[in-house]
Amino acid sequence: MNDIASVGRDVYYTSLGSAPQDGQQQYPAKSRSAKITEVVDLAAGVVHLVVFNPEGLQFAKYVAFDQGLLELNGAATPGTWHWPTKTTAPLVGETVVKGS
DSSP states (O other), rough: OOOOOTOOOOOEEOOOOOOTTOOOOOSSOOOEEEEEEEEETOOOOOEEEEEEEEEEEEEEEEEOOHHHHHHHHHOOTTEEEEEEOOSSOOTOOOOOOOTT
């Protein structure tokens, strides 16, 4: 980990998504905003989270850090947490001038 997990830190939780039915997954895994509520095992990166979903709050216990995302720079693993990525897009309301 590049940072230290501690209570109150903002992180991302990768949702599990819905179970596939008829070969289709209605709700795929997505990154959701979350906050660490307890650090269970700092060395292993295991924490408890409150996850902010569009449908409401979710309390996730014993969530492991997504070491694979960090090492492989690949897709996030469902059911894990990771640090937010830095954004490079213009700020909301910022004017983008084309052709300058």
